[in-house]
Amino acid sequence: MSQGRGFSVNQDVNDAVVVRDVSRVFEVRKGASVTALDDVSLTVAPGEFVSLIGRSGCGKSTLLRLIADLDTPTSGSIEVFGKPARQARIDQDYGIAFQQAGLLPWRTVTGNIELPLELHGVGTAARRARAAELIELVGLTEFARSYPDQLSGGMQQRVAIARALAERPSLLLMDEPFGALDEMTRERMQDELVRICAETNAAVVFVTHSIPEAVFLSDRVVVLEPRPGRIRSVLSVNLGRAAARGEDLREDEGFFQSVSQVRELLHGAPAAGARGVETR
Numbered sequence: 001m002s003q004g005r006g007f008s009v010n011q012d013v014n015d016a017v018v019v020r021d022v023s024r025v026f027e028v029r030k031g032a033s034v035t036a037l038d039d040v041s042l043t044v045a046p047g048e049f050v051s052l053i054g055r056s057g058c059g060k061s062t063l064l065r066l067i068a069d070l071d072t073p074t075s076g077s078i079e080v081f082g083k084p085a086r087q088a089r090i091d092q093d094y095g096i097a098f099q100q101a102g103l104l105p106w107r108t109v110t111g112n113i114e115l116p117l118e119l120h121g122v123g124t125a126a127r128r129a130r131a132a133e134l135i136e137l138v139g140l141t142e143f144a145r146s147y148p149d150q151l152s153g154g155m156q157q158r159v160a161i162a163r164a165l166a167e168r169p170s171l172l173l174m175d176e177p178f179g180a181l182d183e184m185t186r187e188r189m190q191d192e193l194v195r196i197c198a199e200t201n202a203a204v205v206f207v208t209h210s211i212p213e214a215v216f217l218s219d220r221v222v223v224l225e226p227r228p229g230r231i232r233s234v235l236s237v238n239l240g241r242a243a244a245r246g247e248d249l250r251e252d253e254g255f256f257q258s259v260s261q262v263r264e265l266l267h268g269a270p271a272a273g274a275r276g277v278e279t280r
């Protein structure tokens, strides 16, 4: 397949993310290297929710950073909405949220959410209006004027998500955004994220260690394996449109089945004949 640079219209132009034969090798010291990703290919459709799951060190964060253009592949190519990853970053086609909320402590909730808009020259009135809208979306209206240290971890994370959504990205890149939260807060945040995705119709690439979290949120779960980092298998979660899932799903038989399928895929070889499994 050609790896032309320009913006030529091709069959992938409508995909949110196209990762094509991507490898990333880190030189750790003279003569020694780590293959964080080895020939990984993955396509994410617009509005699709895809989770990356796998043991520590299998290249999940590396893959996300490459999509975000925070790092460059050793070989292969990455396109976001048909553009090279670099151009997508410049055009702010995606929002990012990581494990640490990373809020500025001297700015209020409103101030933090307005920051990206401010940096890109959006006027005060428009900024205020957008921040208010997002604060309502993440259910923090009463805390608009609070400072980060007056909020719980879950609330801080909601502010970080609101900030990531400020510029209406069609793609969200999230690296263990709920990793530091207790189980109950985490489930509430997952419900919230499902609702937000339904409202914004953003595609999401979501890194997690939690199997139930991956299943609950995703249209597809991508299982990675380490050394070298590769895609072991991809499971389609056939539990209805991810964005329309509700709390009941956590008690659903199909949900438990998908959870055990992902668990088997993580711990062993791809389960032969497992339903909905596309091995690569």
Ligand SMILES: Nc1ncnc2c1ncn2[C@@H]1O[C@H](COP(=O)(O)OP(=O)(O)O)[C@@H](O)[C@H]1O
Pocket: 026, 027, 028, 034, 035, 036, 054, 055, 056, 057, 058, 059, 060, 061, 062, 063, 229
């Ligand atoms: N900047 C870097 N320099 C050297 N090695 C790195 C760097 N970033 C990641 N690695 C290595 O690449 C592998 C994958 O890392 P990472 O993507 O962080 O894994 P994960 O997020 O799945 O835990 C690991 O072996 C890690 O040590």
Ligand SMILES: [Mg+2]
Pocket: 060, 061, 062
């Ligand atoms: Mg990581």
